[in-house]
Amino acid sequence: MESALDPVLGAAFPVFALILCGVLAGRFRLINPGSSEALNRFVYTFALPAMLFMAVYRGSLDELLGSGSFLLAVTLATLGTALAGFAFSSFAWRAQPAESVLRALNASFANTGYLGIPLVSVAYGEGAALPAALATVATNIVSFAVAIVCLELLANPRGGGIARALAGVARSPLIWPIALAVLLVALQVKVPLPVERFATLLAAAAGPCALFAIGLFVSQLSIRQGLRSSWPSTVLKLVLHPLLMAALALYLLPVDPFWAKVGIVCASLPLGATAFVLAQRYRLLEAETSTGAVFSTAASVLTVSLVMFLLAGR
Numbered sequence: 619m620e621s622a623l624d625p626v627l628g629a630a631f632p633v634f635a636l637i638l639c640g641v642l643a644g645r646f647r648l649i650n651p652g653s654s655e656a657l658n659r660f661v662y663t664f665a666l667p668a669m670l671f672m673a674v675y676r677g678s679l680d681e682l683l684g685s686g687s688f689l690l691a692v693t694l695a696t697l698g699t700a701l702a703g704f705a706f707s708s709f710a711w712r713a714q715p716a717e718s719v720l721r722a723l724n725a726s727f728a729n730t731g732y733l734g735i736p737l738v739s740v741a742y743g744e745g746a747a748l749p750a751a752l753a754t755v756a757t758n759i760v761s762f763a764v765a766i767v768c769l770e771l772l773a774n775p776r777g778g779g780i781a782r783a784l785a786g787v788a789r790s791p792l793i794w795p796i797a798l799a800v801l802l803v804a805l806q807v808k809v810p811l812p813v814e815r816f817a818t819l820l821a822a823a824a825g826p827c828a829l830f831a832i833g834l835f836v837s838q839l840s841i842r843q844g845l846r847s848s849w850p851s852t853v854l855k856l857v858l859h860p861l862l863m864a865a866l867a868l869y870l871l872p873v874d875p876f877w878a879k880v881g882i883v884c885a886s887l888p889l890g891a892t893a894f895v896l897a898q899r900y901r902l903l904e905a906e907t908s909t910g911a912v913f914s915t916a917a918s919v920l921t922v923s924l925v926m927f928l929l930a931g932r
Contacts, residue, residue, distance in 0.1 A: 628740055633733055633915055636826055640833015654834035655898055657827050662895045665824035667791040668817045669731060670758055673751050674799035675809070675817075685752055687871045688881060692756045695863040695885055700726035700761070703854050710850075716772035719765060720893075720902045724910050725854035727761045729890040730754040731825070733915075737887075738880050741926060749880040759796060765896060766790050773900045828891040835894070835908045847903075848910035851889070855914055856921045860886035879929050886925040888914035 644651040703725025707718035728734065731754045738746035802809065809817075863885035867878035889911045897907035 628737075633729075633829060636829035637833040637836070637912060637915075640830040640835075641837045642833075643830075644834045644837025649834065651834050651838045654831045657831035657834070658895045658898050661824055661828045661831070661892070662899060663791050665820055665827060666892055666895070667795040669821035669824040670755070671795035671799045672814075672817050672821050673731070674755050674796055675802060675814075677748075677751065677755075677803060679803050679806075681748065681752070685749070685877070687873045688749060688867070688877050689752060689756045691863060691866040691871050691873055691878075692753050692881055692885075693760050695859060695866055696726045696728075696757055696760050697764075698862045699854055699859040700764075702858055703851055706850055706854070714772075716769060716900070716902055719768040719772060720897055720900070720907065721851055723761055723765045723893050723896065724848070724851040724889055724903075724907055726859060727890045727893050728753075728757060728855070728859065728884055728887040729911075729915070730757055730884045730887060731890065731892075734884045734887050737922075738883055741883070742876075742880065745876070746880045749877045750884055753881055753884045755796065759793075762790070762896070763793055766793070769896070769900050769902075773902060825891070828895060832891055832894050832908050832911055835898075835904065836912060847906040848913055851906075851910055852914040852917060855889055856886060856917060860925055882929060883922065883925060886918070886922050888918040 640654075643649040644654075700722040704718045704722035706725075707713045707721040708715070713721070730750060734754065735747055735750045738750045801807075860882050863882050864878075867873040867881050873881070889907075891911055894904070894907045894911055897904045
């Protein structure tokens, strides 16, 4: 069990340390807690688009097209968990549709980019980075594209129906960089080296800034109150999501066993910090989402260790 725990702790500690820095900065008024929104705008508009672009751009067309069963398993497991989160929020809590959409995201969006890629690389070697990166891209496309369409329809005060929602998705800095990268890979077009280095540098800021912003926001909250509302999404994220991925990748779809193992570990990861970026952008469940990211990350030290232990013999 210890061998499975070590890489989890090694990958999770920097995540907690960055969140803690934000909490302490807010508590001791070293930085205005309201700066959380400014940081999130930077992540949403600049750093995260660069990260998504580089994740796709560094792949090859064969890798993007030759991993269909794996990507199908990732997509179906993510959508299945999201539907469970939406149904629970709608029927058990009688929540508004926009809130249920965000809870669906909170139940299914894994921290694959910030936590998963370094975790599986440490645990399984550099060969695990590729399926983890593709899982990151698939999760972002599925989770954010669907969530943004729904939130544009339900939470955007300007309204405007389907046309405005689709236009909002097309303009979203979380969607068009992926489409641009896929196009460049398909056409085998290389961006100039200075541009690639700029995008790489900008992408590196996405994780630290989003996590620090969560800490700033959490410094203003009552954690106990946030836990009461975030625990259902956390249970779905840490339990149902990896179970669905295991059923699909190990038994129902022809997925390479090594890729299946990496995909299951990625599905077992906690809520990604960038869900909070959307929560703050649409002014929905900000406290619940930020607390859920912290709580699920803490619980995942045990749950991800258990998943890795159970998969050790495969």
